[in-house]
Amino acid sequence: MATSGGVRNSDDQVEKSLYAKAEKIYPREVHGLFARMRVLGVLSLLGIYYIMPWIQWDGHQALLFDLPARKFHIFFITLWPQDFIYLAALLIIAGLLLFFVTALAGRVWCGYACPQTVWTEAFLWIERKVEGTRLQQQKLDAQPMNARKLRIKATKQFLWVTFAAWTGFTFVGYFTPILELGSRLLEFRLGGWETFWVIFYGFATYGNAGYMREQVCKYMCPYARFQSAMFDKDTLVVSYIPNRGEPRGPRKRSADPKELQLGDCIDCTLCVQVCPTGIDIREGLQYECIACSACIDACDDVMGKMGYDKGLIKYTTEHEMKGGKTRLIRPRIVIYAAVLLAIMALFAWSVMTRTPLGLDVIRDRNQLYRETNEGLIENVYILKILNMDNVAHTYTLKVSGIEGLRLHMDMPEIRVASGGVLELPVRLQVEEGDLDMRSTEISFELVADGNSALTVVEEARFLGPK
Amino acid sequence: MAEEKVPGSQKCIAILWPSFLVAIVATGLFFSAFDPDDLYPFGNETGISRLGVYSIGFLAFWFVSAVSGVGTLYFAMTNCMRSRR
Ligand code: SF4
Ligand code: SF4
Numbered sequence: 043m044a045t046s047g048g049v050r051n052s053d054d055q056v057e058k059s060l061y062a063k064a065e066k067i068y069p070r071e072v073h074g075l076f077a078r079m080r081v082l083g084v085l086s087l088l089g090i091y092y093i094m095p096w097i098q099w100d101g102h103q104a105l106l107f108d109l110p111a112r113k114f115h116i117f118f119i120t121l122w123p124q125d126f127i128y129l130a131a132l133l134i135i136a137g138l139l140l141f142f143v144t145a146l147a148g149r150v151w152c153g154y155a156c157p158q159t160v161w162t163e164a165f166l167w168i169e170r171k172v173e174g175t176r177l178q179q180q181k182l183d184a185q186p187m188n189a190r191k192l193r194i195k196a197t198k199q200f201l202w203v204t205f206a207a208w209t210g211f212t213f214v215g216y217f218t219p220i221l222e223l224g225s226r227l228l229e230f231r232l233g234g235w236e237t238f239w240v241i242f243y244g245f246a247t248y249g250n251a252g253y254m255r256e257q258v259c260k261y262m263c264p265y266a267r268f269q270s271a272m273f274d275k276d277t278l279v280v281s282y283i284p285n286r287g288e289p290r291g292p293r294k295r296s297a298d299p300k301e302l303q304l305g306d307c308i309d310c311t312l313c314v315q316v317c318p319t320g321i322d323i324r325e326g327l328q329y330e331c332i333a334c335s336a337c338i339d340a341c342d343d344v345m346g347k348m349g350y351d352k353g354l355i356k357y358t359t360e361h362e363m364k365g366g367k368t369r370l371i372r373p374r375i376v377i378y379a380a381v382l383l384a385i386m387a388l389f390a391w392s393v394m395t396r397t398p399l400g401l402d403v404i405r406d407r408n409q410l411y412r413e414t415n416e417g418l419i420e421n422v423y424i425l426k427i428l429n430m431d432n433v434a435h436t437y438t439l440k441v442s443g444i445e446g447l448r449l450h451m452d453m454p455e456i457r458v459a460s461g462g463v464l465e466l467p468v469r470l471q472v473e474e475g476d477l478d479m480r481s482t483e484i485s486f487e488l489v490a491d492g493n494s495a496l497t498v499v500e501e502a503r504f505l506g507p508k
Numbered sequence: 509m510a511e512e513k514v515p516g517s518q519k520c521i522a523i524l525w526p527s528f529l530v531a532i533v534a535t536g537l538f539f540s541a542f543d544p545d546d547l548y549p550f551g552n553e554t555g556i557s558r559l560g561v562y563s564i565g566f567l568a569f570w571f572v573s574a575v576s577g578v579g580t581l582y583f584a585m586t587n588c589m590r591s592r593r
Contacts, residue, residue, distance in 0.1 A: 112558070126540040234560070235559045
């Protein structure tokens with residue numbers, strides 16, 4: 043549901059409409075300021091989506107969640123599974139940003155940027171190009187099947203499926219290098235799972251943007267269900283101004299509404315026809331409204347033709363509707379902004395100061411300890427060294443924790459290529475007399491070629507007989 | 509809501525969709541902790557690529573949480589019917 047005030051649907055009605063059989067909605071094409079903004083938004087977002095994976099950066103794909111290689115490239119940053127926390131932080135930041143924008147401007151996300159909206163717009167556009175206007179579409183669907191209808195429907199399906207398949211391919215291209223993927227595709231050598239995901243995502247796009255459309259918003263979208271919690275009386279909403287519009291009624295253009303005792307709404311129902319979710323905004327704010335402002339454009343157009351003032355349906359706030367003024371700065375906004383800025387700063391700081399070096403110490407599982415021929419107590423470990431930096435490094439390894447602890451390894455030098463992992467077996471030896479306990483805490487310290495800023499310390503246990 | 513009013517397609521969505529989201533999160537968490545290549549102590553003889561293991565893992569998580577969703581829906585609905593009587 044949209045806001046606390048002005049909500050018309052009782053729970054009961056919501057329930058009924060939730061479970062009513064959905065009828066196909068034919069949104070009428072609309073022109074105007076907001077429609078242009080939406081086209082701009084849709085085009086730039088689609089452009090980014092389809093072009094982004096092809097952009098290269100420093101010898102790799104600029105944005106690549108390389109699942110097969112377990113590395114995430116985000117331009118100059120390379121993240122590893124160990125850095126999962128950063129990805130989680132990014133998601134949290136995105137979520138908070140959405141809260142912030144919602145509190146400020148309502149469901150602009152839904153109207154202009156949600157993938158569901160964006161791809162639905164694209165599919166609607168194809169549909170209109172092939173099948174014609176809303177009326178032509180309705181007529182066509184009412185007809186029995188004939189050669190012309192079959193041709194039109196087949197063309198639409200062909201375009202939809204092609205577009206969806208390309209979308210699916212692009213999607214997989216975010217998770218496995220798209221250049222290789224593309225060349226494998228051309229040679230018909232796509233892997234089984236790659237094919238599966240191309241089809242999976244392509245099919246999801248086709249179904250959601252071609253058929254489910256507004257029902258995704260109504261039944262599947264978590265955001266649509268909880269966005270009202272971020273609303274307050276100063277949040278922007280799309281609203282019809284009943285005081286001005288009612289009583290509604292048709293009239294001649296020349297007629298004086300005052301004489302006829304009519305409001306400004308001429309009851310042309312254009313605002314209903316353009317609505318992608320098929321609601322009547324004049325009934326008050328409804329949870330189905332995705333604030334796409336198509337009805338604003340439609341109504342403004344009518345008002346212009348009638349010679350009335352625009353803005354019978356407009357972006358407004360509850361405060362403004364009640365005759366007050368909208369407050370931009372209010373506690374909710376300030377708190378969201380403060381939290382958002384703090385987390386973003388923390389994130390930036392921790393990414394910048396991240397040590398691009400990982401060290402895992404794994405004890406040899408086969409024996410706790412062993413006695414060497416010289417009578418020393420020996421423990422064996424496998425060190426996993428992860429160079430997450432963009433250049434190769436040579437490392438020096440030190441151990442501490444027990445007096446006289448000696449380190450032996452088989453490699454003369456620890457060198458790890460950029461992005462490489464090295465498994466290094468090491469043996470630690472100590473005189474039995476130097477051990478006080480059965481288990482002593484020791485630490486490994488790994489320093490990258492003389493650069494103490496690039497250091498990791500990892501604790502481990504040394505086991506002995508005592 | 510009485511059970512017969514809810515179309516099957518929406519029951520399917522109510523089960524498959526949330527479990528899909530849960531499966532994404534679970535897969536992400538699980539495989540950032542475990543590398544598929546490390547899951548075989550004696551070397552990977554199955555010949556399944558990492559992408560394959562991720563995918564199978566995802567589908568398995570999806571299946572498991574969908575089963576739990578079926579349970580939830582079943583209990584919610586039978587409960588609802590009983591309270592009507
Ligand atoms: S309701 Fe949900 S799916 Fe629909 S546009 Fe808004 S965010 Fe997207
Ligand atoms: S009521 Fe208006 S703003 Fe809301 S979804 Fe319909 S056309 Fe868009």
